[in-house]
Amino acid sequence: MATKEFKLPDVGEGVAEGELVNWLVSPGDTVTEDQPVAEVETDKALVEVPSPYDGTVKELLAEEGEMVPVGDVIITFEVGEEAPEGGSEEAEAGTEAEAEAESESEAAPAEESAESAESAESAESAAPAPGSGRVFAPPSARRLARELGVDIGAVQGSGQSGRITEADVREHAESGGGEASESAGPKDVEVGTRPSATTKRGEESASAAAGGAEEGGAAPSGVEAAGRDRTLAAPATRRVAEEEGVDVDDVPTDELREGEAFVDEAQVRQYADAVKRAKAAEAEAATEAEPSGAEPSAAESGAESGAAAESGAEPETIPYRGVRRTIGEQMQQSKYTAPHVTHHDTATIDDLVETRTELKERAAERDVKLTYLPFVLKAVVAALKEHRHLNSELREDDDEIVLKSEYNVGIAVATDAGLMVPVVDDVDQKGLLEIAAEVNDLASRARDRSLSREEMQGGTFTVTNFGAVGGEYATPIINYPETAILGLGAIEKRPAVKEVDDGGFMDDDGPSEQVVPAHTLPLSLSIDHRVVDGADAARFTNRVIELLENPQLLLLE
Structure with a gap:
């Protein structure tokens, strides 16, 4: 040997x-x-x-x-x-x-x-x-x-x-x-839509469903442990569980990855807090049950001091390194290098909602999940062809602006490790379903941390979807050295002014304008003001809105 x-x-x-x-x-x-x-x-x-x-x-x-x-x-x-x-x-x-x-x-x-x-x-x-x-x-x-x-x-x-x-x-x-097992990919929240109430983890649901394990292996009274045999979790999450003294197999969750239960850091911390509260309540109840004048035992004194320490716990520190540090450095470079200006507008997209609904089943027959994002990418690229300064790069050392001829759009994906931006190459050369399939694949592998470096490089423009978690407007930071980024808010019914044909009842000259509920998509376009003027940003956004409000025009692109 x-x-x-x-x-x-x-x-x-x-x-x-x-x-x-x-x-x-x-x-x-x-x-x-x-x-x-x-x-x-x-x-x-x-x-x-x-x-x-x-x-x-x-x-x-x-x-x-x-x-x-x-x-x-x-x-x-x-x-x-x-x-x-x-x-x-x-x-x-x-x-x-x-x-x-x-x-x-x-x-x-x-x-x-x-x-x-x-x-x-x-x-x-x-x-x-x-x-x-x-x-x-x-x-x-x-x-x-x-x-x-x-x-x-x-x-x-x-x-x-x-x-x-x-x-x-x-x-x-x-x-x-081999023994094939059923698998399910990570749950996706559709682009531009708010997550349903069942997907939001509140403190009430966490404390009601949370379980815990004491040192002896039994959960405190009032806290129910899940007691699974197998749980998927990132190493960082497992470290948090170890620090909190809980078993990830006991942490309640409804989320699945590859057919297995999956927990994240937030769920672990919520569960650990529920266990601590239950232990503190038991200790308090035991103290109240003591006869007057009785001296507390050493174990009880330790429990009380532990509860007091928990109430005044030290602030948590998390290492600032790895992917999180890289994201931070990139954001800092972009924010303090490119002067950001954000242009806000809203598209009324009832026709797009109807079109997507009609095509969704056809796409499913081809095993493709069709969200709104492929339509947005097609509209963005069509607008970029007309407003090329938004598809560019400023090379300061050479004193030149490079107007890109390729249209590679990055899609920002929120993951447990931070924001990942995989790139859909050559969007202008791909059909709607081809884009949809590629977006779904890239987003899934971004969450699984299985993207290659090459798949996150070469972007010329970026789209970020903060509406998936309920946002409306924002000021997204440009993915430097690109010169623009488009943020998508949540698609919801909001009051909108539309022409309505009332049969001449209100106006003999034709349709009248009325405030009606309509599906709207808020847009937030951030630009590098060294390269892109505000007027160009407005015209670009107007073109994107025109294409989204009239999706049949995308057939011409």
């Missing part, structure tokens, strides 16, 4: 360090080549780091939550004589290149707990032995294969150079190559 060191590879283009979020193995565990051993978060994405060897984990040399420079040794393995020869440095160099290629291809979502990792290893060991050939598959596809009991080596890859995708794994499982 020989000891091999493994250094943290460059898991992203030019990344100097990463946060070791979660170990997926422990000392003494047997691992196979390409098996994920750790989850590392960089300023771009969360990725899994695969083992370069078949062997046994000897020692973990980094702590969870530690920032590790690229090139530092993070783990050692005991490997047999059949391990690759040629020196550890050459093996590590090859592994680093492979890890970088896989991480750039697809970043894996962080939704596995230590328990699920152990069960996955058990399933993998029970599955048929992998083939002898090299298997090219991203970490997310390997995770799915373990969950479905599929031999990854037996899957036929449909990707470039035979690369195995998640769809390949599912198809193999459904064809009898």
Whole structure:
């Protein structure tokens, strides 16, 4: 047996360090080549780091939550004589290149707990032995294969150079190559619509449904624990649960990811607060039940002091790094570099609502969910062709404004890690359903943190949908170095002035104007005032409104 060191590879283009979020193995565990051993978060994405060897984990040399420079040794393995020869440095160099290629291809979502990792290893060991050939598959596809009991080596890859995708794994499982399980993607809130009341998590519903586990394993009276066997949650969420002393499997949730219960940090904190309140109430009730003059026991004194400490708890601190820091730096650069001006207007879109309703079923027949966003993207691109300064970039060092000839629209997606902006390339060359399918795919993978770097680059204009969470108007920050961004408010019925044919009852000259309820879409356009004038912004918005109010005009684009 020989000891091999493994250094943290460059898991992203030019990344100097990463946060070791979660170990997926422990000392003494047997691992196979390409098996994920750790989850590392960089300023771009969360990725899994695969083992370069078949062997046994000897020692973990980094702590969870530690920032590790690229090139530092993070783990050692005991490997047999059949391990690759040629020196550890050459093996590590090859592994680093492979890890970088896989991480750039697809970043894996962080939704596995230590328990699920152990069960996955058990399933993998029970599955048929992998083939002898090299298997090219991203970490997310390997995770799915373990969950479905599929031999990854037996899957036929449909990707470039035979690369195995998640769809390949599912198809193999459904064809009898493994135990296929029902899955459901993350719940989507339609573009431009407010979430229903059932999707909003209030303190009342949280405290009523929240459960908790005391140190002895039983929840306090009045608090009901969910008691699931398996729960999906990001590593950061699991750290919060550990800090709060609660079990994520006990946190109530109605949200599903891939057919499994999913919880976020807000739910964990709400549940932990409910447990603390229940414990404090029990302690208070016990104190009131004590006979007068009785001295409290040491345990009760500790409980009282603990409750007092909770009431005056110290403020929470969260590390400002990784994706959150990158977002902050980007926003700061944009806000303090480009002078922002925001133009507000509203489109009355009854015809668009009717058109989308008519096409929605047709789209569903082709397995495409049709929201309002594809219509907005088509209208935006049509307007950009007429007002090119909004599809541009100011290159200050060269003293020139570049009017872009391609129309790559970024779509801002809210995720647990912050705002991600995947890009829909060449919108002007794609049909409505093709755009809809691509938007749905990008948004889903943004929430799962499985986008590649390339899919978030090259945008020329951005659309952000704050209306999905109930907003109406805002002042969105430009995705620098772009020169404009369009914000969409919530589509709702609001009072609007419209021409109504009253049969000549009110006016013999024709239709009269009346205030009626109509579907409206608030628009907020932020521009870089160094490049775009206010008049240009107004004309651009007017054109977008014209196309949205008359969706049949989009057929001409």
